Amino acid sequence: MLFVMLDTAVSHTPTLKAVNLSPLRIPEIQRNPLGFLQQNAAEHGDFIHYPLGLWEVFQLNHPDLIEHVLVTNQQNYSKNTVQYNTLAKITGRGLLTSDGRFWRRQRRMIQPAFHRQRVLAWGQMMLQATQNMLAGWETAVHTNQPLDIDEEMMAVTLNIVGEALLGLDLQADASQLTHAVLTMLEYVVYRSQQPVALPLSVPTPRHRRFHQGLRLLDELIEQAVKNHKRGKENPNTILSQMLTAVDHNNQPMTKDELRDEVITLLIAGHETAASGLTWLFYLLSQNPAVEEDLLAEIDGVLNGRPPTTDDLPNLPTVQRVIAEALRLYPPAWVITRRAIAADIIFGAKISANALIIMSPYTTQRHPAFWEKPEQFYPDHFMPEAQKTRSRYAYFPFGGGARLCIGDQFAKVEIGLVSAAVLQKYRLQLLPNHPVVADPLVTIRPKHGLMMTLQRR
Numbered sequence: 464m465l466f467v468m469l470d471t472a473v474s475h476t477p478t479l480k481a482v483n484l485s486p487l488r489i490p491e492i493q494r495n496p497l498g499f500l501q502q503n504a505a506e507h508g509d510f511i512h513y514p515l516g517l518w519e520v521f522q523l524n525h526p527d528l529i530e531h532v533l534v535t536n537q538q539n540y541s542k543n544t545v546q547y548n549t550l551a552k553i554t555g556r557g558l559l560t561s562d563g564r565f566w567r568r569q570r571r572m573i574q575p576a577f578h579r580q581r582v583l584a585w586g587q588m589m590l591q592a593t594q595n596m597l598a599g600w601e602t603a604v605h606t607n608q609p610l611d612i613d614e615e616m617m618a619v620t621l622n623i624v625g626e627a628l629l630g631l632d633l634q635a636d637a638s639q640l641t642h643a644v645l646t647m648l649e650y651v652v653y654r655s656q657q658p659v660a661l662p663l664s665v666p667t668p669r670h671r672r673f674h675q676g677l678r679l680l681d682e683l684i685e686q687a688v689k690n691h692k693r694g695k696e697n698p699n700t701i702l703s704q705m706l707t708a709v710d711h712n713n714q715p716m717t718k719d720e721l722r723d724e725v726i727t728l729l730i731a732g733h734e735t736a737a738s739g740l741t742w743l744f745y746l747l748s749q750n751p752a753v754e755e756d757l758l759a760e761i762d763g764v765l766n767g768r769p770p771t772t773d774d775l776p777n778l779p780t781v782q783r784v785i786a787e788a789l790r791l792y793p794p795a796w797v798i799t800r801r802a803i804a805a806d807i808i809f810g811a812k813i814s815a816n817a818l819i820i821m822s823p824y825t826t827q828r829h830p831a832f833w834e835k836p837e838q839f840y841p842d843h844f845m846p847e848a849q850k851t852r853s854r855y856a857y858f859p860f861g862g863g864a865r866l867c868i869g870d871q872f873a874k875v876e877i878g879l880v881s882a883a884v885l886q887k888y889r890l891q892l893l894p895n896h897p898v899v900a901d902p903l904v905t906i907r908p909k910h911g912l913m914m915t916l917q918r919r
């Protein structure tokens with residue numbers, strides 16, 4: 464009944480409100496973008512228009528507006544925004560940043576690698592990577608040392624995506640890959656915080672590190688391509704799929720296109736999943752009653768054996784807890800678009816070139832759509848509650864044609880890693896450890912996530 468009331472309460476048409484925003488607020492926005500977006504929504508509502516520096520900005524907080532941009536009229540909205548142009552400095556013209564025909568060609572060539580059956584076939588590898596991580600945790604358990612769970616999740620998710628993508632041996636190559644990817648990510652973070660920066664060709668120490676990382680990645684990719692040609696590579700890797708795929712003109716990807724897509728998948732598929740897992744462990748540590756229910760389900764279904772992908776449909780509480788963690792801390796906390804031509808949304812004019820800002824973080828905490836917006840409440844994802852909620856009140860993986868290609872991959876990965884960890888350990892936040900959400904490329908805990916482990 465409550466859900467029906469919530470739905471009825473928001474079935475109004477969102478109306479546009481123009482707000483004068485002083486340019487003096489730009490440093491504040493850069494310092495605390497999550498706070499700014501949320502405060503704006505609370506003060507000005509669902510559909511806000513404001514100038515920001517040189518841009519006309521429209522902040523869309525209502526699910527129907529988001530659906531319009533991501534789905535209904537998606538062909539009018541491009542990725543030509545600072546967010547994606549900055550990323551493109553690292554990923555080139557990969558899936559995440561490209562647009563139009565070129566994007567469609569690439570998506571068609573890569574999509575089969577993410578077919579559900581293929582994703583499920585990576586389950587065993589995901590579990591093995593988790594078990595390798597857990598073996599390393601034993602010393603910390605014996606000595607009662609806290610671990611930075613954020614760091615651990617960054618490492619395990621990189622191993623997983625590296626193996627699925629390039630078939631890299633988890634133990635042997637992981638440290639090289641970690642170094643290369645972390646160097647590049649560090650640059651993405653730095654660059655996304657600098658409105659103006661020197662071109663990458665200027666040899667500053669940071670730029671040199673970036674180029675070194677890129678060279679290392681190039682070498683790793685080249686090695687994997689050679690292995691593939693010699694028939695030595697695992698035929699189930701995403702790279703093998705990309706090497707054998709051809710477009711409608713029967714043309715394969717060029718070497719540069721391939722490199723851009725590999726780097727894109729490493730960047731898009733690594734930190735996002737790590738962030739999801741890190742916040743999930745944090746939220747569980749703060750909500751013992753939910754944790755209790757979750758552990759009872761895991762123990763009941765698995766009965767002490769390791770989880771497999773076949774178990775995931777039988778773990779509905781695990782699914783709800785994951786969905787709820789991605790609601791409160793959506794790793795991709797903001798999605799931007801540029802209007803190609805002028806458009807009308809719910810009677811309001813959107814000018815050509817306007818910047819569109821949609822924030823899963825803000826809409827997924829919108830009090831009109833969520834019973835307990837700021838609380839960790841997995842019952843938000845009970846089937847009856849979901850039935851009555853607007854589709855785009857929840858969009859951690861985006862939507863429309865640009866829906867995350869790795870959404871199934873991420874759900875299977877987070878499900879298996881979390882079930883395998885929780886089956887063995889209870890994770891508790893180190894007392895007094897400050898937890899602050901830091902919206903960088905994804906939302907990360909600013910000071911890491913120091914937790915103690917208790918064997919169950």
Ligand code: HEM
Nearest residue numbers: 558559731732735736739795859860861865867868869873
């Ligand atoms: C919890 C984990 C993840 C989250 C929250 C997430 C979120 C997103 C979102 C919101 C988008 C759409 C961005 C937009 O429309 O502007 C996206 C796109 C994308 N994601 Fe993910 N992602 C996750 C995991 C992954 C994984 C594991 C991979 C690959 C292994 C991946 C690869 C990509 C790619 C390539 C795109 C661009 C797709 C396209 O436009 O064709 N993501 N992701």
